[in-house]
Amino acid sequence: MKNILIIEDVEDHLEIVKLILEQHGYNVLVATNGQEGLDSAKKNLPSLVILDVVLPELNGYEVCKEMKNFPATRAIPIIMLSVRSNPEDVETAYKSGANKYITKPFNLEELVKEVKKHLGEES
Amino acid sequence: MRINGKNCYLVQKTGIQPFKRCMYCDRNVQECFGFQFFLIVVGIISLLLIMFTIRDLPILAIDITILILLMLSFLGYIASKETNEIVVGNHLLKELNDELEKRVAQRTKEAHMVNLDLQKALRIKSDFLRNMTHELKTPLTAILGYISILQEKQLGDINEKQFKILGSIQRNGQDLLHQINQLLDLSKSEANKLTMEEKWFDLDKTISEATVSVEYIASKKGINISVHTDPNIPSIYADPERTKQILVNLLSNAVKFTDDDGKITIDAKDEGEFVSISIKDTGIGISRENFKAVFEPFKQIDPEKSKKYGGTGIGLSIVKSLVEASGGKISLESEPGKGSTFKFTIPKKNG
Numbered sequence: 001m002k003n004i005l006i007i008e009d010v011e012d013h014l015e016i017v018k019l020i021l022e023q024h025g026y027n028v029l030v031a032t033n034g035q036e037g038l039d040s041a042k043k044n045l046p047s048l049v050i051l052d053v054v055l056p057e058l059n060g061y062e063v064c065k066e067m068k069n070f071p072a073t074r075a076i077p078i079i080m081l082s083v084r085s086n087p088e089d090v091e092t093a094y095k096s097g098a099n100k101y102i103t104k105p106f107n108l109e110e111l112v113k114e115v116k117k118h119l120g121e122e123s
Numbered sequence: 124m125r126i127n128g129k130n131c132y133l134v135q136k137t138g139i140q141p142f143k144r145c146m147y148c149d150r151n152v153q154e155c156f157g158f159q160f161f162l163i164v165v166g167i168i169s170l171l172l173i174m175f176t177i178r179d180l181p182i183l184a185i186d187i188t189i190l191i192l193l194m195l196s197f198l199g200y201i202a203s204k205e206t207n208e209i210v211v212g213n214h215l216l217k218e219l220n221d222e223l224e225k226r227v228a229q230r231t232k233e234a235h236m237v238n239l240d241l242q243k244a245l246r247i248k249s250d251f252l253r254n255m256t257h258e259l260k261t262p263l264t265a266i267l268g269y270i271s272i273l274q275e276k277q278l279g280d281i282n283e284k285q286f287k288i289l290g291s292i293q294r295n296g297q298d299l300l301h302q303i304n305q306l307l308d309l310s311k312s313e314a315n316k317l318t319m320e321e322k323w324f325d326l327d328k329t330i331s332e333a334t335v336s337v338e339y340i341a342s343k344k345g346i347n348i349s350v351h352t353d354p355n356i357p358s359i360y361a362d363p364e365r366t367k368q369i370l371v372n373l374l375s376n377a378v379k380f381t382d383d384d385g386k387i388t389i390d391a392k393d394e395g396e397f398v399s400i401s402i403k404d405t406g407i408g409i410s411r412e413n414f415k416a417v418f419e420p421f422k423q424i425d426p427e428k429s430k431k432y433g434g435t436g437i438g439l440s441i442v443k444s445l446v447e448a449s450g451g452k453i454s455l456e457s458e459p460g461k462g463s464t465f466k467f468t469i470p471k472k473n474g
Contacts, residue, residue, distance in 0.1 A: 012265035016272060023277045083260040085307070086253070087318045105264040105300060108271045 002119060005029045005046040007037030007063060009055050013081070013104070017050055020108050021115065034058025038066050041073050048119055050111075051098070053082035053089070061096040068097035077118035081106060167193050245313065252310040256303050263303070267296045294339065301371070302435070308368075309420060309437050312444035319448060321472070324363040326398065327352050330389060333370035337378050345384045348374075352391040356398055360472040361449055369445050372438045373402045373465050379432050380463070381406035394468070397451065401466035409457040417455070418443045442467075 004026045008014040011032075018028045029044055031037035035057035041049055049067070053060035060080055067073040080098040082089065093101045100114050116122055167189055174186060270293045273281060281289070311317050334348055341348055370389075377387045385405040392399050409417055413424045420440035442465075446453045450470045457463035 010261060010265070013261075013268070016265065016268035019272055019277065083257045083264065104260055105267045105296075108268065108275070 001025065001027045002048070003027045003029055003044060003046040004048045004050065004115065005031065005037065005041055005044065006050045007031045007034065007040075007055065007060070008050070008052040008081070009033060010052070013052070016108075017081075017111070020112060021050075024112055024115075026115075032056075034060065034063045038063050041067055041076065042070060045072060046076060048115060049076055049078045050115075051078055051080050053080060053084060053093070061092055064093070064096040064098055079111075079114055079118065081111075164193070249310045249314055252306055256307045259303050260300070263296060263300055267293065267300070270296065305372075305435070305437055305441055308441050308444075312441060312448075317444055317448045319362040319365060321360055321362050323358050323360050324366075326356055326359055326366070326391060326400075329363050329367050330370060330391065330400070333367050333374055334389070336371050337374045340375075341378050341387070344378065344381070346378060346381055346387060347385075348387045348389070350389045350391075353393045355393045356391060357393075357471075359398055359469060361469050365445050365449060366469065369442050369467060370400070370402075372442045373467075376434075376438060376465075377402055377404035377406060377463075379434060380404065385462075397468040397470055399466055399468045401464050403462065403464040405462040408459040408461050408463055409455065410459050411457075414455050414457070418453075 004021055006014055006017050006021075006028060008017065008030070009032050014030060014032070018030065021028050029040060029046060031040045034055040037049075037051070037055070038058060040046075041063075051060045051063060055063070058066070060082070064078055064080070067076060067078065077099040078097065079100045079102060080093045081102050081104055082093075083104045085103045090101050099118055102111060102114065170189060171186070270289055272278065274286070274289050274293070308317065330350055330352065334350060338348070374387070374389075381387065381404045387405075388401075388403045390401045390403070392401075407428065409424065416422050416424060418439050421436045423434065423436045443453055446467045450472075451468040453465065453467040455463065455465055
């Protein structure tokens with residue numbers, strides 16, 4: 001079973017992503033702030049990370065950059081989720097190393113599709 | 124007061140600002156001679172009289188010199204009299220001009236400050252709108268997310284009635300999201316920051332997606348929506364999401380302002396360099412004098428009607444901004460009581 005790490009501080013958003021991923025047979029790890037998420041990523045080396053942008057401690061962009069700078073976590077795909085839809089925000093996300101940027105409110109089907117795509121499970 | 128380039132050596136040296144000018148320089152005659160002109164004249168005439176009375180003196184050369192001097196100062200006097208008014212006029216004009224310049228500078232400064240204040244206010248409003256929409260989207264994400272999970276029956280079965288209610292909540296949630304995005308777009312269009320993500324897409328598919336989003340309300344009102352697409356329309360290069368947003372806005376307006384059992388027709392045509400899409404309804408219509416106003420933000424033509432039909436008054440202004448940002452044009456044909464036709468164009472690009 002593949003591990004997916006969700007770094008998200010909004011409890012309900014975390015719960016929704018967790019429910020849908022568990023439903024699709026993934027093992028979910030959670031973190032509710034940037035630093036905790038980064039530590040967990042380095043320690044657990046998940047197959048994929050779902051990352052919010054606005055987070056306490058380290059923000060999503062910083063977590064993203066740190067993960068891409070750290071050899072062991074560099075190859076882990078990162079899907080960023082955020083309510084911010086400005087082109088500048090999207091650009092910052094991709095420049096920080098995100099593999100995909102999805103704006104909230106997100107479509108659950110689309111999220112699962114992207115997760116599968118980045119895990120190389122696309123049918 | 125100084126008249127440029129007209130001051131003689133004497134004036135330049137003494138720095139006296141002449142009030143009257145002689146014809147040779149800016150210095151007035153009296154000042155040049157050090158006493159009043161009439162004193163010179165009186166002096167010269169007395170001298171001449173004395174010389175004429177002592178006839179036997181050989182003073183012809185001095186006579187002539189004195190006569191020339193007299194003529195010259197007389198000419199200078201006339202010139203100074205003539206130019207006096209001009210100089211005074213110039214002086215007054217310059218004072219007036221200085222005053223005016225000062226006032227213009229003051230007003231320009233004030234206008235600049237007002238402009239800065241306005242820009243600041245606009246920025247604050249934009250920031251507020253952006254932050255506000257983020258705050259609104261956060262709970263909405265939770266609502267729509269949980270509804271999807273329940274709808275997909277991942278946590279257990281639900282009965283038909285419950286499923287229908289979830290559908291209603293979801294539709295209302297999506298409507299709320301649409302309104303929030305419109306607000307965000309309004310602030311972006313005010314700041315000229317509307318973004319377009321152009322790619323190749325199938326117009327037919329976009330039209331049917333847009334139609335689906337208003338179908339529910341249309342069917343409730345018994346409104347029939349028919350779509351005619353020119354089979355020659357190729358795949359077009361534009362922003363599919365923005366095109367859909369334009370269509371959804373125009374369609375929801377058409378549905379909103381068309382009474383029960385009306386008719387809406389969508390017509391897409393290939394017009395050479397453009398693809399045109401028109402949306403025709405059998406609704407309440409718009410009178411000609413209001414054609415311009417309907418595209419202005421927050422404007423609703425008839426307060427009584429807007430009470431009945433609802434709406435925020437930003438939809439059409441966003442549509443206009445979006446159409447223009449895509450390089451197209453929007454036009455309106457309508458008559459009160461006979462329905463409206465909104466037609467917009469999308470330029471054909473090569474990608």
